[in-house]
Amino acid sequence: MIEVNDLTVAYGSVHAVRGVSFQVTPGEVVALLGRNGAGKTSTMQVLAGHRAATSGRVRVAGGDPYRDRATVRRHVGIMLQEAGFLGELTVAETVQAWRRFGRDPLPRDEVLDLVDLRAQARIRVGRLSGGQRRRLDLALAILHRPQVLFLDEPTTGLDPEARQNTWQVIEGLALAGTTVLLTTHYLQEAERLAGRVLMMEAGRLTVSGDLPTVLSAGTGTVSFAADRLPEDLPADWPAEYAAGRVVIRTRRLDETAAEVFAWAAARGRVLPQVVVRPASLEEVYLGLSDDRQGGPIGAVPEKVGHR
Numbered sequence: 001m002i003e004v005n006d007l008t009v010a011y012g013s014v015h016a017v018r019g020v021s022f023q024v025t026p027g028e029v030v031a032l033l034g035r036n037g038a039g040k041t042s043t044m045q046v047l048a049g050h051r052a053a054t055s056g057r058v059r060v061a062g063g064d065p066y067r068d069r070a071t072v073r074r075h076v077g078i079m080l081q082e083a084g085f086l087g088e089l090t091v092a093e094t095v096q097a098w099r100r101f102g103r104d105p106l107p108r109d110e111v112l113d114l115v116d117l118r119a120q121a122r123i124r125v126g127r128l129s130g131g132q133r134r135r136l137d138l139a140l141a142i143l144h145r146p147q148v149l150f151l152d153e154p155t156t157g158l159d160p161e162a163r164q165n166t167w168q169v170i171e172g173l174a175l176a177g178t179t180v181l182l183t184t185h186y187l188q189e190a191e192r193l194a195g196r197v198l199m200m201e202a203g204r205l206t207v208s209g210d211l212p213t214v215l216s217a218g219t220g221t222v223s224f225a226a227d228r229l230p231e232d233l234p235a236d237w238p239a240e241y242a243a244g245r246v247v248i249r250t251r252r253l254d255e256t257a258a259e260v261f262a263w264a265a266a267r268g269r270v271l272p273q274v275v276v277r278p279a280s281l282e283e284v285y286l287g288l289s290d291d292r293q294g295g296p297i298g299a300v301p302e303k304v305g306h307r
């Protein structure tokens, strides 16, 4: 369980986090999104106990991650952006060394299999590729079966297969009840993993909502195959014709889909290759960035701590 109440983080005169509140409940995967410098890493660092909050209240696994660090750490796995490994140790030696730092660690080979590093077990850490290091980071973060996992850009630099593998590991942990907060710039990753998304902008939380709610605030499409734009389409439908399809863009996806089907049924037509597609998270996110004053995301009420 993660609870953040009115968190601020300042570096001198730089206010990186300005009054952020949210909760993450057990087994939930929440993605913290936002452009470079939005305040995501600063938030993560406080939650991980690496940095004191400037003000506000933070609880992780029942304790204050900074003041009760020793207790909280037992329940928390952390993968921040820069890991400090000893380059001369091998992968297996590194995992073995970390196993001593907590109770009931996963067996070494099991964790290496999970992150697909078994074949690199005897390689010195200093010789790993960037993506392999990232996977070793993940191995160490999950080694002590954490209740709460903080992942700061967990798949940056990973090849597509390694990324898929990491996603499966995270999904498996969440299914087993691990609470996960992750930051990512890969919106597809957030869409795949997260039940809920938080968006930060200039230190503030601008959006907090479950994924379907956030996506439904974007512009989706209803489309079907046709050889031209039908002349009897209602004039107020913003329909376009492109690449052999009629495309209707809408922010009321469910209602529009029902209207399109009703329109076809009234004419005894079956629409070929109908696709009802919600906006992707990337489209919603970019809509937010382009049009802060009431773009698609502006319609999403902030739901702090609501799943």
Ligand SMILES: Nc1ncnc2c1ncn2[C@@H]1O[C@H](COP(=O)(O)OP(=O)(O)OP(=O)(O)O)[C@@H](O)[C@H]1O
Pocket: 011, 014, 015, 016, 034, 035, 036, 037, 038, 039, 040, 041, 042, 043
């Ligand atoms: N140690 C520091 N000292 C001074 N300013 C800092 C420090 N760390 C971060 N900042 C500033 O705080 C703000 C938030 O940075 P932060 O790293 O939290 O953003 P972020 O959302 O994680 O960005 P990114 O996506 O690039 O990782 C930025 O303006 C950054 O320059």
